[in-house]
Amino acid sequence: MGRDKYGRQIVSQRGDAVADISKATLDIRCGHPGLKSDIIQKTLNKFLSKNKFKLRNFTVYHDLSAFYTNPKKLKLVEKVIKDAIGKVAYLDLQELGYQDIQMINEKLKTPSFSFGPRGGHRHQPDEWVNIKDLDKVKKVCQNLIREYCLAL
Numbered sequence: 001m002g003r004d005k006y007g008r009q010i011v012s013q014r015g016d017a018v019a020d021i022s023k024a025t026l027d028i029r030c031g032h033p034g035l036k037s038d039i040i041q042k043t044l045n046k047f048l049s050k051n052k053f054k055l056r057n058f059t060v061y062h063d064l065s066a067f068y069t070n071p072k073k074l075k076l077v078e079k080v081i082k083d084a085i086g087k088v089a090y091l092d093l094q095e096l097g098y099q100d101i102q103m104i105n106e107k108l109k110t111p112s113f114s115f116g117p118r119g120g121h122r123h124q125p126d127e128w129v130n131i132k133d134l135d136k137v138k139k140v141c142q143n144l145i146r147e148y149c150l151a152l
């Protein structure tokens with residue numbers, strides 16, 4: 001034990017010691033269009049202040065919006081899906097959470113979509129997909145490639 005050159009306590013190797021300064025990394029991937037880093041920072045500061053803590057540094061690496069592509073920009077995709085499986089349905093992204101495709105969508109201004117088989121328990125040990133739907137997904141992907149290549 002002791003103090004560093006700034007007078008802060010040096011924490012021992014014991015597991016029950018509490019540091020004067022802690023560092024945390026938050027990876028927040030928002031599914032709501034109104035939630036951005038400034039709101040998160042204000043909320044975090046309010047919580048910390050209420051509990052007699054202080055935020056010394058707040059760094060934002062990406063401040064991306066929620067994933068959204070206007071369905072009007074996906075007409076060819078909708079046609080291919082409808083031809084292959086008979087229907088097109090959009091899911092509520094607030095129920096699904098953040099998707100990595102959002103980075104491509106926002107940074108490159110590219111109409112994007114996420115498509116796949118029915119399933120459940122996404123990204124959990126008991127995740128599953130409907131095997132019959134995999135053939136439908138394959139057919140849609142093949143037809144999308146064909147349609148986009150013909151459109152060039």
